[in-house]
Amino acid sequence: xxxxxxxxxxxxxxxxxxxxxxxxxxxxxxxxxxxxxxxxxxxxxxxxxxxxxxxxxxxxxxxxxxxxxxxxxxxxxxxxxxxxxxxxxxxxxxxxxxxxxxxxxxxxxxxxxxxxxxxxxxxxxxxxxxxxxxxxxxxxxxxxxxxxxxxxxxxxxxxxxxxxxxxxxxxxxxxxxxxxxxxxxxxxxxxxxxxxxxxxxxxxxxxxxxxxxxxxxxxxxxxxxxxxxxxxxxxxxxxxxxxxxxxxxxxxxxxxxxxxxxxxxxxxxxxxxxxxxxxxxxxxxxx
Amino acid sequence: xxxxxxxxxxxxxxxxxxxxxxxxxxxxxxxxxxxxxxxxxxxxxxxxxxxxxxxxxxxxxxxxxxxxxxxxxxxxxxxxxxxxxxxxxxxxxxxxxxxxxxxxxxxxxxxxxxxxxxxxxxxxxxxxxxxxxxxxxxxxxxxxxxxxxxxxxxxxxxxxxxxxxxxxxxxxxxxxxxxxxxxxxxxxxxxxxxxxxxxxxxxxxxxxxxxxxxxxxxxxxxxxxxxxxxxxxxxxxxxxxxxxxxx
Numbered sequence: 124x125x126x127x128x129x130x131x132x133x134x135x136x137x138x139x140x141x142x143x144x145x146x147x148x149x150x151x152x153x154x155x156x157x158x159x160x161x162x163x164x165x166x167x168x169x170x171x172x173x174x175x176x177x178x179x180x181x182x183x184x185x186x187x188x189x190x191x192x193x194x195x196x197x198x199x200x201x202x203x204x205x206x207x208x209x210x211x212x213x214x215x216x217x218x219x220x221x222x223x224x225x226x227x228x229x230x231x232x233x234x235x236x237x238x239x240x241x242x243x244x245x246x247x248x249x250x251x252x253x254x255x256x257x258x259x260x261x262x263x264x265x266x267x268x269x270x271x272x273x274x275x276x277x278x279x280x281x282x283x284x285x286x287x288x289x290x291x292x293x294x295x296x297x298x299x300x301x302x303x304x305x306x307x308x309x310x311x312x313x314x315x316x317x318x319x320x321x322x323x324x325x326x327x328x329x330x331x332x333x334x335x336x337x338x339x340x341x342x343x344x345x346x347x348x349x350x351x352x353x354x355x356x357x358x359x360x361x362x363x364x365x366x367x368x369x370x371x372x373x374x375x376x377x378x379x380x381x382x383x384x385x386x387x388x389x390x391x392x393x394x395x396x397x398x399x400x401x402x403x404x405x406x407x408x409x410x
Numbered sequence: 411x412x413x414x415x416x417x418x419x420x421x422x423x424x425x426x427x428x429x430x431x432x433x434x435x436x437x438x439x440x441x442x443x444x445x446x447x448x449x450x451x452x453x454x455x456x457x458x459x460x461x462x463x464x465x466x467x468x469x470x471x472x473x474x475x476x477x478x479x480x481x482x483x484x485x486x487x488x489x490x491x492x493x494x495x496x497x498x499x500x501x502x503x504x505x506x507x508x509x510x511x512x513x514x515x516x517x518x519x520x521x522x523x524x525x526x527x528x529x530x531x532x533x534x535x536x537x538x539x540x541x542x543x544x545x546x547x548x549x550x551x552x553x554x555x556x557x558x559x560x561x562x563x564x565x566x567x568x569x570x571x572x573x574x575x576x577x578x579x580x581x582x583x584x585x586x587x588x589x590x591x592x593x594x595x596x597x598x599x600x601x602x603x604x605x606x607x608x609x610x611x612x613x614x615x616x617x618x619x620x621x622x623x624x625x626x627x628x629x630x631x632x633x634x635x636x637x638x639x640x641x642x643x644x645x646x647x648x649x650x651x652x653x654x655x656x657x
Contacts, residue, residue: 313489
């Protein structure tokens, strides 16, 4: 039973000491704490003693402005979260489709592979803000029947198109990282290509690319601010409005706080997922 | 009717012709061992029989059905032919049980309960009953290879192909895997086994085939091929094995 406990503690300890550097764990914590305090104190002193500090503090760190603008920016931030959540679902599905198309072997599928490559190349090549502007200002003019004409809708479509291209590359890297012998094993058992992909290749591929996937989603969450350039009132646009009204930049800081409040937990969550998966596989047992 | 009939099989990788006209007939319940130096075409031959490699010329017939014919359903064929690889190739993201039940459920359409009952039976038979819930990376190489054999057996194949299944194992783990194969042979399983274990081949094989440069140069009962080979190249190959202390 003791060995069971050791195993459980093993990877965590190992990881902690790797983050903190060499030396015993307790020593490491002391050194890390000390050096962190020193660095931050030095930074704080340097900034607050800068010649322009008082001016900057007044225009960027005005507590009253912060309190006054925060509720409205937070309400506008709902739009960012909504765009992010909806776009993410479509991106996950479309990108997987593109990645699978691109991994199809044989000459028959060449046109599909070509299309997938062209798609990924094009939308990774054009700046996101241009895609948003072109679709946001152009597409509503088509007056398509049954399709919303709101700029927010088309800006979300633009984000989906761009991020699908990036995420499909992440999936593709994952698919290619699974050794061909895994597919051989699946096919040798009589599973079809589709079954092999679904049960054997993709589960391994996706697990391996969760960190880069999340990286792209943090990027997406931030890029929802670009929707504001079309006039939709999301957090960035709202803080711009506030800033223009008061000539104080503190509302930008409030918007930044909101973005960080979402993206940092997202990053911690992924780390936790990866660790849990690794532990479960190392311990075997209950699945 | 033979369980497996191979006629004039040819296979090239680019300009390198690995199989140059292989003929082989395997009777039902027969155990055939393929021996030969690395690169002589043993693995390629087995992969061709499992249709993992498309053949360039020749025919492969399994129980009267030509599987190299145009338009055959390769998935249906593969369900009847089990293959075990040198590197195990277990699915690392699945438990041992799931490794064994996946194909019976998805390819044969067994219910989960039936597939699991069969799997537990097979795992117990090969001393792996307590490993069902483990993930492959928790097992020793010998255990992993036994799971791979069980996984192939769970499809109830008519024919098993074993591709140097002990070559990636530490020496002390080889015996447990060979024991499993012995049991399969005793149970009447038709098998084609590519191997470097000459002692094992002598014990278990009904027939030994010496592959050299893409053709079967010599074949016959193990005592004859391993004990009194006629071909000079077979003699040289076996002499090297003896010199290495492996026969």
